[in-house]
Amino acid sequence: MATQDTRAILLTHTYPQQGFRLLELTPELDALLSSADAPVLELKSPSNALAKAVPDVSGQEYVNLCTPTKTYRIRQVQSSNSLHLLRPSAGRISRADIKVVEEEAGESGALNLPDDSVSAIAKCGSTLELHTPPDGFSAVPFLEKSLRLYDRRSEDVDEDVMMEESDAIEDMGATGMQKVREQICADVPVSAEQCEQGWVDICAFVDAKSGLTGWRPSARMRLNVWKRILDGTILQGIDLEKQFLVEDLWKSVLDDDESEPFPRGLLEAVVRKLCTADERPALPDAIKWASLERVECSSWVGETYLAVTAPTASSAIGRSEFLQAWKDCLPESWRGEASLSKLQNGVYQSPDPTTIFFVEPSQRQQVAKAAAGSAAAAKAKPTRNWHELLKTQKRH
């Protein structure tokens, strides 16, 4: 029972109420937002077109909360209880009103008013919770839909608009290209770092000469670039594993008449993807120097080759044929890297022991899940037997 000594605080309701949202923080977000140099976060949702092109598993509209490096899905959770925000009262309350609460307290009223009062200034019927799906967030599906496919056959060269020389556009290049990339990424509902990661992974590039359009090269185009690089390095004696000037590499892939087989941006995107991770400059910066990492680079080449030649189950190719072709796509000293074990999990599937085909990244998760499911089922069986075994043992 409260005694007269207990301090009572008057609770009031302020009109008009204010609008607030309550966001439940994860420990990392709490640490981030509480730090002295907390970054500005972003609430991102896909553009209408992108939302249709890349439907969410939930099939609903959504908003993601993005830190510079991480993405969270926001879920609004309704509560049957009401959450009120209190703050020390502004003191706009008359003594006559207080009597309503303090009716018969009379002279002995315990309230020291109006200083000791708090007021409910807002009511929230729901809170926002944050979730990260088990598969995480990737920018790749969104980028694939928002970038134009770059898949030019070499014989198209002459009529292709991309070859139109225009120095004026090239001059405004770097900043203009960065702007285009930022515009594209603004519609991709994941964090800037994940956007950049996805951009690098698919070798996306902005080409100033085609009116500042964002492109994603097809697997065939990427393989072509790689083959050109390989030929160039042999001719110019460039060792890909040692630091080389990207400028030199570019010169080495040019045709005899100095004409460009593909935009320089594409070459840089491929080099950026394949270069040793700690040498990779942040996206806005041009890549000037690079050296390639043999193992990762080799597996990327194998994967890309498979994507070009056997993109579906129906076009599966022979394994030995694939391995031979893969080896032929690598520098002489790297040929030993071409083996199925060097391909990342889920990249390929084999309909039978002698053939192999490429699995699209979007399909891989399902395959992995199905595999995990059957593995779990396989595991479950002996366990159950073991239980039964124990049971029978006990009985005897």
Added chain:
Amino acid sequence: MPSIRLHPKSSSPTANVILSPNLSHPITNSLPQLLQTPSGLALLELQGTINLPSTEQDDDQNHCYQSPKGPTFETPVGKLMFPDYSTLNPDDTKWMKRVYLYVGRYQRMTGEVKKLPRPIAVIQKRVEVENPSAEAEELEVVEIVRYKIFFKNRPEPVNDV
């Protein structure tokens, strides 16, 4: 769709200005130390809601998300009491187990002060000081709250305070 920027809590006291625009004198916060935050915001969870005369409720609907421009007034609802809290011994947390909310003289709710399993960021539309009519909507974390006063039970009758 443009993204909406969510600014972290600013270290300057602007948040306070936004929350209580017309205050010239400093406010004293009479809640227990543990519930006090720099901006003065605290969380109160109730089973049910605070009912006010209906005319006011209707107006609430219209003005809910406007920043208060017209007159502000407060309606007394009840009294909060922390019967076991003592300013002399602020580190002792046993007092958290008991909080009363008296509504009128004969009804009391019993609740407690709870540490939130996950802290809650209180977010508000950012008021652009220089350009209040700025088109782009920006949000701001005005406070991170770590405790709440929680009344999970219905009011019970009491005969005397």
